[in-house]
Amino acid sequence: xxxxxxxxxxxxxxxxxxxxxxxxxxxxxxxxxxxxxxxxxxxxxxxxxxxxxxxxxxxxxxxxxxxxxxxxxxxxxxxxxxxxxxxxxxxxxxxxxxxxxxxxxxxxxxxxxx
Amino acid sequence: xxxxxxxxxxxxxxxxxxxxxxxxxxxxxxxxxxxxxxxxxxxxxxxxxxxxxxxxxxxxxxxxxxxxxxxxxxxxxxxxxxxxxxxxxxxxxxxxxxxxxxxxxxxxxxxxxxx
Numbered sequence: 001x002x003x004x005x006x007x008x009x010x011x012x013x014x015x016x017x018x019x020x021x022x023x024x025x026x027x028x029x030x031x032x033x034x035x036x037x038x039x040x041x042x043x044x045x046x047x048x049x050x051x052x053x054x055x056x057x058x059x060x061x062x063x064x065x066x067x068x069x070x071x072x073x074x075x076x077x078x079x080x081x082x083x084x085x086x087x088x089x090x091x092x093x094x095x096x097x098x099x100x101x102x103x104x105x106x107x108x109x110x111x112x113x114x
Numbered sequence: 115x116x117x118x119x120x121x122x123x124x125x126x127x128x129x130x131x132x133x134x135x136x137x138x139x140x141x142x143x144x145x146x147x148x149x150x151x152x153x154x155x156x157x158x159x160x161x162x163x164x165x166x167x168x169x170x171x172x173x174x175x176x177x178x179x180x181x182x183x184x185x186x187x188x189x190x191x192x193x194x195x196x197x198x199x200x201x202x203x204x205x206x207x208x209x210x211x212x213x214x215x216x217x218x219x220x221x222x223x224x225x226x227x228x229x
Contacts, residue, residue, distance in 0.1 A: 033216075041223070042203075042221045043158070043203060044219070045218075091157060095202040105158050106157060108157055
């Protein structure tokens with residue numbers, strides 16, 4: 001298995017632009033998570049899905065952030081409009097079944113908003 | 115909700131020494147405690163985990179202990195090697211109303227092992 005796949009690996013954009021991050025979870029995994037990692041705030045859970053349905057989006061910082069999972073093999077995290085404080089590494093992770101199972105992380109997308 | 119505190123934030127040891135990282139959690143309902151290792155520029159990866167029905171678990175040079183009464187758990191690395199240098203994150207699961215134990219991560223410990 002190729003593991004969790006994320007694209008792009010690096011994104012540099014200007015303030016005000018729309019940014020879309022993409023994730024393909026491991027086949028057969030029914031949970032998908034979006035995390036944001038910064039030096040100041042550490043590793044934060046933004047939102048997670050179960051069987052393509054958003055379960056908890058309480059970590060989404062504001063309305064500029066949105067996430068979708070149209071099918072079991074694809075999810076997007078969109079930021080519109082982007083701001084410099086959104087600069088971070090965004091990780092997607094997936095797991096199988098109920099809690100207590102390993103979350104497998106993707107390689108991350110390093111986002112820089114100028 | 116759950117809150118996880120991790121100490122120390124940085125740890126420097128000599129190769130061959132032991133390293134101990136400690137975490138405390140607030141939610142007594144938490145029952146799953148994984149540890150992730152993140153090398154520089156890489157993704158977090160699970161190295162060991164423990165469930166609340168055991169007090170200790172070992173895997174070669176790595177061990178984790180859990181004290182449910184005190185609500186703390188620790189990672190122990192023996193005979194450290196330079197390749198152990200990384201950021202280590204503890205986490206705890208807090209039962210969500212939907213039935214899934216989402217992970218709450220500690221702030222991380224940057225471990226440096228000097229040859």
